Amino acid sequence: MNCEEAIKLMDGYWDGELDPITNQAIEQHLRSCRNCEQAYETHGALVRAIGSAAPYYKAPAELRERIQSSLREEIAERPTRNVVRDVRQVFRRNQPELRTSLWGTPWNWLGLAGLGVAAAIIFAAIITLNLVPRLQRPGADQFLATQLIASHVRSLMANHLTDVASSDQHTVKPWLDAKLDFAPPVVDLSSEGFPLVGGRLDYLDNRPVATLVYQRRKHFINLFVWPATSDSAKTTKAITHQGYQLLHWVKADFNYWAVSDVNANDLQTFKQQFEVQTSHH
């Protein structure tokens, strides 16, 4: 581990939130590097100071009373809901009568009104359920983008870029195939200026995914691959987020997300070359 990495991970180390292996690597580094050790001590003192000197704002007693009385007001207002249930209960009791005279009594009539309300609620629920997934799409994309970037950054930060380091696609592909329930396409793009560095397993969008790592000069490109679902949009999408470039496309039943700090043009070229080469195989 070098100083730059150690400094980057120092907060996680201080908070005891690193995995044991990284933890040990930092410890070793601090023992051997006087500068980083000093930085760590200063940092620790500051962190302690925030904990002990920053004021903690306890809730005043009158706030507790205010909350308790507002909650009691809230339940006092509730019985309106019971009436609807009562009406439905009545409706059930009167059912035999209902068959002989449909509009028999105002109570039946109320019961039907209750049913009408219930039907309206169900109807509204169906509409909402249908609409909501569509409305949430941009948000879901944003969330996935943040996840992808986090995974990209972590891969560069914690010395865990690849699980299998090889520029040979015939080494990387079988390794990934053996660990996943799908077989992602793997090609080396050295002659196109994007040498394959290796492969990695990741967990994204609630499923294990394959990550192919490519290099462009000094930059890395993480290409995340997992099977596309039938409702995946087939369009290519380019997103810039937190200074990272993300490029998404769907091809031959696979979802692709390329994440990198290279410029947008390079990433487009990368996508084209990847598609050309995979179609040859």
Place this chain on the structure above:
Amino acid sequence: MASRLKAEYASELEDFESSSKIVKFVVVKKREEQDHAPREDLLSFEAVMLPHLDAAHNLARWLLRNEQDAQDVVQEAFLRAFKSFGGFHGSNGRAWLLTIVRNTSYTLLKKNRVADLTTTFDEEIHTAGHESVSPATILEHSENAELIKEAMDELPAEFREILALRHQEGLSYKEIADIAQIPPGTVMSRLARARAKLREYLAARIGKE
């Protein structure tokens, strides 16, 4: 339609007489059963959530930097939490409540158009002229509560919140990620930036003295 209903209802007044008795009985009985439920809900809600009132208030106070707003937000958050308490099945009541407090606070911050929701915040003013302040000097001032409070209040909301959650509540990265709705991998880098910024602001304040 309505007039037809009315007419038929009028023609069958006798039936109305008999069924209304049943109705009354049913209604009274249901009332008795249901009166208990909300009160029990309320008591179990208070038992689970009131112990976290201080944490809720502290977070809101740091986010809003104003006592009156903080109290209003906490009260509103408790009411919201109570209404959706039926949907809470987790074991971490504090994180659940703090998420609601945070969201309610941000709603108010946005409404008041407070310009500190992002990290881009007159950095030039603060970064200028403190290079000469050594870490040791910062440490000497680190027990000055007023100074730390002032420097922390200058930070953007997302930094104030993460520092309060980590250093005052002692929450794990996972819990912080849930409350602040960011990926767990982002917590460490945001904390690091928040601490670095705080140190910078402290240095700037000490440098001015």
